[in-house]
Amino acid sequence: MSLSLVVWGTFVLAMATLCVTYLRALNRFRKRQKVYQKTVNERRHERS
Amino acid sequence: MLSLDRDYVNQLPLLFRLFKPQQLVLTLAKMHTVSSVLMPIALGLGCLWSLFFVDADSMQGEISRLMYLHVPAAWCALGGYAVLGVFSFICLVWRTPTLSIVTQVLTRVVQTFILITLATGMIWGKFSWGTWWVWDARLTSMFILLMMNTGLLHLMGEPGLPVDRLRAAHIVSVVGLVNLPIIHFSVEWWQTLHQISSFSLSKTPTIEWQMLLPMFLMFVGFASYSVSMVSLGVRGAMLRVRTYKLEAA
Numbered sequence A: 001m002s003l004s005l006v007v008w009g010t011f012v013l014a015m016a017t018l019c020v021t022y023l024r025a026l027n028r029f030r031k032r033q034k035v036y037q038k039t040v041n042e043r044r045h046e047r048s
Numbered sequence B: 001m002l003s004l005d006r007d008y009v010n011q012l013p014l015l016f017r018l019f020k021p022q023q024l025v026l027t028l029a030k031m032h033t034v035s036s037v038l039m040p041i042a043l044g045l046g047c048l049w050s051l052f053f054v055d056a057d058s059m060q061g062e063i064s065r066l067m068y069l070h071v072p073a074a075w076c077a078l079g080g081y082a083v084l085g086v087f088s089f090i091c092l093v094w095r096t097p098t099l100s101i102v103t104q105v106l107t108r109v110v111q112t113f114i115l116i117t118l119a120t121g122m123i124w125g126k127f128s129w130g131t132w133w134v135w136d137a138r139l140t141s142m143f144i145l146l147m148m149n150t151g152l153l154h155l156m157g158e159p160g161l162p163v164d165r166l167r168a169a170h171i172v173s174v175v176g177l178v179n180l181p182i183i184h185f186s187v188e189w190w191q192t193l194h195q196i197s198s199f200s201l202s203k204t205p206t207i208e209w210q211m212l213l214p215m216f217l218m219f220v221g222f223a224s225y226s227v228s229m230v231s232l233g234v235r236g237a238m239l240r241v242r243t244y245k246l247e248a249a
Helices: A003-047 B002-010 B013-018 B021-030 B032-053 B062-094 B097-128 B137-156 B163-176 B179-189 B209-248
Strands: none
Touching (some): A003 B032, A003 B062, A003 B097, B021 B032, B021 B097, B032 B062, B032 B209, B062 B097, B062 B163, B062 B179, B062 B209, B097 B137, B097 B209, B137 B179
16 A cells, blocks of 8 residues: 555545534534524514 | 632632633634634645655655644644643632533544544554554553543533533543643653654754644644634533523523
């Protein structure tokens, strides 16, 4: 097995790990933002 | 004795003025924009530099390029755990719920970096030592850190934890701090297959600046990733609390 391939594969895997974990955290945060916004809108609607 | 100690701690307003945990958490929450821009730039440049612009080591060849992942990941794992331990200690003494959110997110970030360090180290070891794993002092102490952090992940991995479980997790992470100097000095205290440190804050580095620069870039990228993750976690937790308050009102 070529050493360059091993090195490239490891770099790609490591970066993919960081990318996936970061995007998952961002997605979770955006979902919470939506839930919060929905609750705020519901409360406003109830008050009006 | 415990109440006496707590009274003593409560009589230290200067410490509160110097270090405001709530302020620190809010600052971390605001840092997301900067860190999320810095992260791809630093990691992109770091990867390009390490793969294309630095010569491979004359003895080890291409596989030595794994150093640019392995070393910064190890710095972030150990540095992240040190911050986790210190914050856990503050949570235990001053009972600051906002900082415990940071410790929960940091546990996940540290776990990622420990796994990257061990995985890249194993691959590097297979091609330079001829084996995936040896039970030498550096590898074993790092493995113990992985086990401790995995335990911590299970203890405080979910939101809305009971206080007792969170306090137990904080005690474990403070105890785990003992392992950090063991990991760092293991290559000096014992004879190991792992090489001695090439980089120290107190000594002139024994490696060329052309190799240090991509390592530094990767470190900045990893550190920005950590800050981004903590920031997202803290902001998410703040939103959750606000939503609960609105629903309860």
